[in-house]
Amino acid sequence: MDIDATSLPEYAELPRLDDIGANCSWGVFGPDDELGTLNLLDAEAVRAATASVRTGERIGLSLPLDQPDPPLFRREPFQHTIKRIGSMWDDRLDSFFPQGSTQWDGFRHHRVREHGFYGGVVDDPATGNPRLSIHHWARAGIIGRGVLLDVAAHLSGSGYDPLAERSISADDLRAVARAQDVTIRPGDVLCVRTGWLEAYRALEPAAREEISARKSGLDSAGLGADEATAELLWDWHIAAIGADNPAVEVTPGDPAVGSLHRRLLGLLGIPLGELFDFDELAVRLRDLGRSEFLFVSVPLALVGGLGSPGNAVALL
Numbered sequence: 001m002d003i004d005a006t007s008l009p010e011y012a013e014l015p016r017l018d019d020i021g022a023n024c025s026w027g028v029f030g031p032d033d034e035l036g037t038l039n040l041l042d043a044e045a046v047r048a049a050t051a052s053v054r055t056g057e058r059i060g061l062s063l064p065l066d067q068p069d070p071p072l073f074r075r076e077p078f079q080h081t082i083k084r085i086g087s088m089w090d091d092r093l094d095s096f097f098p099q100g101s102t103q104w105d106g107f108r109h110h111r112v113r114e115h116g117f118y119g120g121v122v123d124d125p126a127t128g129n130p131r132l133s134i135h136h137w138a139r140a141g142i143i144g145r146g147v148l149l150d151v152a153a154h155l156s157g158s159g160y161d162p163l164a165e166r167s168i169s170a171d172d173l174r175a176v177a178r179a180q181d182v183t184i185r186p187g188d189v190l191c192v193r194t195g196w197l198e199a200y201r202a203l204e205p206a207a208r209e210e211i212s213a214r215k216s217g218l219d220s221a222g223l224g225a226d227e228a229t230a231e232l233l234w235d236w237h238i239a240a241i242g243a244d245n246p247a248v249e250v251t252p253g254d255p256a257v258g259s260l261h262r263r264l265l266g267l268l269g270i271p272l273g274e275l276f277d278f279d280e281l282a283v284r285l286r287d288l289g290r291s292e293f294l295f296v297s298v299p300l301a302l303v304g305g306l307g308s309p310g311n312a313v314a315l316l
Contacts, residue, residue, distance in 0.1 A: 020112060020262075022227055024268065033118075033269070037240065037269055045187040046144060049294055058314070058315055060313050061276050061313060062312050101309060103273065103275065104271055105274065106265075107132040108125040110266050128303055128304045129303075134306065135302055137299045138300060141299075142189065144294075145189065147190055165251065173192075194220070198279050219252070224250060224260070230260065296312065
């Protein structure tokens with residue numbers, strides 16, 4: 001489905017769910033839509049994004065599958081078994097959480113109360129259910145112009161601690177874009193470096209254990225969960241957003257403010273990517289004096305899947 005981004009309504013023009021206190025994009029991309037803002041990654045957008053490839057360098061953006069270690073959010077470590085079958089070797093994963101490392105949250109990951117999931121789909125997720133399944137995203141991949149907003153670098157020296165609860169506001173995102181002299185374009189894959197992953201990797205094992213053991217949520221800088229953030233991201237008409245922290249949004253966050261997951265995934269159809277590794281990319285882009293690159297990610301074609309490893313790479 002080819003979409004003219006200039007014809008998309010602004011956030012303020014979208015229908016409003018008064019009991020939720022937020023606007024939704026349901027129906028904007030059609031009644032049976034499976035892709036949300038990924039519809040903006042049409043052939044022309046991808047062709048234009050290839051202009052971001054200038055040096056041919058490739059930088060992986062995904063953590064090893066066993067990182068973070070220990071796993072976060074009460075997930076279990078997977079078990080990797082290698083087995084010999086005659087002259088052939090095979091391997092198997094057990095207790096594997098597709099959202100345990102660098103990953104995409106699918107549209108079935110977060111429900112909008114009684115209204116259902118993205119598009120107003122109200123049935124519960126089920127194994128093999130194709131509606132709003134992550135496998136739809138795998139058919140063409142998530143490929144487009146990536147733009148890295150290095151919030152951590154912008155706020156360095158101001159007492160900013162990515163391992164503390166700190167809300168990155170819509171105005172902060174605008175300020176970082178201005179400082180980097182980059183314009184966010186429709187169809188961009190917005191990449192936000194909070195610095196959380198770099199700070200986490202510098203911790204001693206005992207400190208990582210303490211973070212993993214928290215049952216009421218970990219402390220992390222992240223995007224503000226308020227309506228202003230959702231409005232900005234919709235009006236920028238990004239195709240998707242990825243960050244280097246565990247939840248994209250600030251955690252644990254203020255329940256009175258609400259959930260950015262609900263606003264983006266459930267109401268606006270904007271995919272969320274978590275725990276992407278932007279550290280090496282940030283250094284290289286800084287050396288090159290640029291903020292853009294070609295972002296390539298292909299989720300797993302898991303029918304009924306709620307999420308997927310990121311499987312991402314940046315092409316410079």
